Amino acid sequence: MSESPQEILSRVFGYRQFRPLQQEIVQGLIDGEDAFVLMPTGGGKSLCYQIPALCRQGVAIVVSPLISLMKDQVDALVANGVSAAYYNSTLKSAEARQVLARLHQGQLDLLYIAPERLMNQGFLERLAEVPIGLFAIDEAHCVSQWGHDFRPEYVQLGRLRQHFAGIPLIALTATADAQTRDDIRLRLGLDQARCFVAGFDRPNIRYTVVDKHKPSAQLAAFLESRASGDAGIVYALSRKRVEEVAARLAAAGIQAAAYHAGLPGSERRRVQEAFLRDELQVVVATVAFGMGIDKPNVRFVVHYDLPKNIESYYQETGRAGRDGLPAEALLLFGYGDVAVARGLIEQGGNPEQVRIELHKLNAMIGFAEALTCRRRVLLGYFGERLEADCGNCDFCLNPPQQYDATVDAQKALSCVYRVGQRFGVGHVIDVLRGSKNQRILELGHQRLSTYGIGAEQSREGWSSLIRQLIHHGFLEQDVANYSVLKLTEAARPLLRGEQQLMLGKPRLRVREQTRPTRKRIGEIDYDQELFDALRALRKDIARDAGVPPFVVFGDATLAEMAAELPTDSEALLRINGVGKHKLRRYGDRFLEEIVSHLGR
Numbered sequence: 001m002s003e004s005p006q007e008i009l010s011r012v013f014g015y016r017q018f019r020p021l022q023q024e025i026v027q028g029l030i031d032g033e034d035a036f037v038l039m040p041t042g043g044g045k046s047l048c049y050q051i052p053a054l055c056r057q058g059v060a061i062v063v064s065p066l067i068s069l070m071k072d073q074v075d076a077l078v079a080n081g082v083s084a085a086y087y088n089s090t091l092k093s094a095e096a097r098q099v100l101a102r103l104h105q106g107q108l109d110l111l112y113i114a115p116e117r118l119m120n121q122g123f124l125e126r127l128a129e130v131p132i133g134l135f136a137i138d139e140a141h142c143v144s145q146w147g148h149d150f151r152p153e154y155v156q157l158g159r160l161r162q163h164f165a166g167i168p169l170i171a172l173t174a175t176a177d178a179q180t181r182d183d184i185r186l187r188l189g190l191d192q193a194r195c196f197v198a199g200f201d202r203p204n205i206r207y208t209v210v211d212k213h214k215p216s217a218q219l220a221a222f223l224e225s226r227a228s229g230d231a232g233i234v235y236a237l238s239r240k241r242v243e244e245v246a247a248r249l250a251a252a253g254i255q256a257a258a259y260h261a262g263l264p265g266s267e268r269r270r271v272q273e274a275f276l277r278d279e280l281q282v283v284v285a286t287v288a289f290g291m292g293i294d295k296p297n298v299r300f301v302v303h304y305d306l307p308k309n310i311e312s313y314y315q316e317t318g319r320a321g322r323d324g325l326p327a328e329a330l331l332l333f334g335y336g337d338v339a340v341a342r343g344l345i346e347q348g349g350n351p352e353q354v355r356i357e358l359h360k361l362n363a364m365i366g367f368a369e370a371l372t373c374r375r376r377v378l379l380g381y382f383g384e385r386l387e388a389d390c391g392n393c394d395f396c397l398n399p400p401q402q403y404d405a406t407v408d409a410q411k412a413l414s415c416v417y418r419v420g421q422r423f424g425v426g427h428v429i430d431v432l433r434g435s436k437n438q439r440i441l442e443l444g445h446q447r448l449s450t451y452g453i454g455a456e457q458s459r460e461g462w463s464s465l466i467r468q469l470i471h472h473g474f475l476e477q478d479v480a481n482y483s484v485l486k487l488t489e490a491a492r493p494l495l496r497g498e499q500q501l502m503l504g505k506p507r508l509r510v511r512e513q514t515r516p517t518r519k520r521i522g523e524i525d526y527d528q529e530l531f532d533a534l535r536a537l538r539k540d541i542a543r544d545a546g547v548p549p550f551v552v553f554g555d556a557t558l559a560e561m562a563a564e565l566p567t568d569s570e571a572l573l574r575i576n577g578v579g580k581h582k583l584r585r586y587g588d589r590f591l592e593e594i595v596s597h598l599g600r
């Protein structure tokens, strides 16, 4: 072993320092130990086995569930001059033979493979004949039925540990919950392995929750506030909704496309490819979209509808900002969605399952409703404690104002009572605001004593208030009966004027604070114009090479170039993400661009 892990980190990957835990994990593997690694998305799991793969004798076998991810990973390694390949069903037979030949000739440092291929008897026999440096199992939670992504073909991986005793095995996942964790270790025979748990915080992601009232206008306003060219994902619950939202965005001139499981495979591939290649700005998708998306420069994730639980929410928002640059997670939260989600869960069969899912949904609602720092709530859910408020969520940046809502609450509650506890939110608000619509007149509700007593407040104001009354338990919605509003026992003292109620003022606008300046990485200013020019250059190079742009250089690397303004190879090599191989391949073109920009 001539080169140290630190030297490889710098020469091959162009990075100055290991991130937390990376170095220990790498060293453990090099010393022949097993490892179980829990790290959030974007934490830098890949390097944990890629560097040992280059240090140890023999090939590293990397198990990965998704074919599209394998290709990206291999492309990225090859761009850094590493000898890597994948072996899966997309290869033509001649290509597959070639990969196997390279494997047998000891030419590969890493081989990515799907689990069912690996565990095939013929392949295992093949492996017995070649020196193996290590096994890495990516997305290891797929082995557990407790996890949210169980894949039957992963179960067989349990046999690896016995088949190849003595060869280090590392399993990696971003799934946090303790039960899944134990299950993974048990199933993969890693109960004795050292366990590395990185913090789950993603400090560069800004979490924002707004009351959902006109989602389509709210989304449009949010997108307008973004710098053009920023890529993002909008998650919606149903295929129909996905198509509607995508069509509306496209009509508004945004490069957007729909993605859901009902579309033909060819269309889904097209959308995914275009998104990876920075040729599509927004993908509107059901949760079907994401597992295969390792795009590091996703700048925002919007939840148009309520996620089912915090695990899903955290995973989906985690797809933003993998490159460590500022990113946004916006959730549009509406009480209508809560009723729908409850209804869907309650239709489910197994009562135990229903109980768990309702519990998880309630935690999700608790997050959306929270009157404390969002990040505290999220991390708290995963058992982590923040020392202080995060300073980078909507609550921290713009705490809701509290106000005395007693009189408003009385108005709303008595209106629910006057309409006979037989109507939903919309109608109650119509009565409060003195609407003259057909239904009111037909029912004679214009004669109620509460008719028009809330005309001074907007619809959105009332709906926020009613939602808070629901969440504070003064009102309940009859899910089985058109979400009709009913008073609870708790409403009595409030109606009788025996109780005072303080509530948060609603936040309806997506952005009330001024737009964050985007010309910053941490505290460094960079030249936005140059950054854009470097992005364009990157896209050209990537297109010619047939790889996604981030394989050439990540956004963080380009931003650092636009801040440091290197004008010779030596200075360029000091930029994070520029290794020797890429310097040789692309260095001149990027230097040329920078120099000509400076001369302008």
Ligand code: ADP
Pocket (backbone or CB within 6 Å): 015, 016, 017, 018, 019, 022, 039, 040, 041, 042, 043, 044, 045, 046, 047, 296, 322, 323, 554, 576
């Ligand atoms: P994960 O698989 O945990 O989601 P990745 O391995 O894809 O994360 O890494 C996320 C990003 O962080 C990648 O762009 C990667 O190149 C970058 N990265 C990883 N380790 C380092 C490091 N030590 N220094 C700088 N960037 C790093």
Ligand code: ZN
Pocket (backbone or CB within 6 Å): 373, 374, 375, 376, 389, 390, 391, 392, 393, 394, 395, 396
């Ligand atoms: Zn906060």
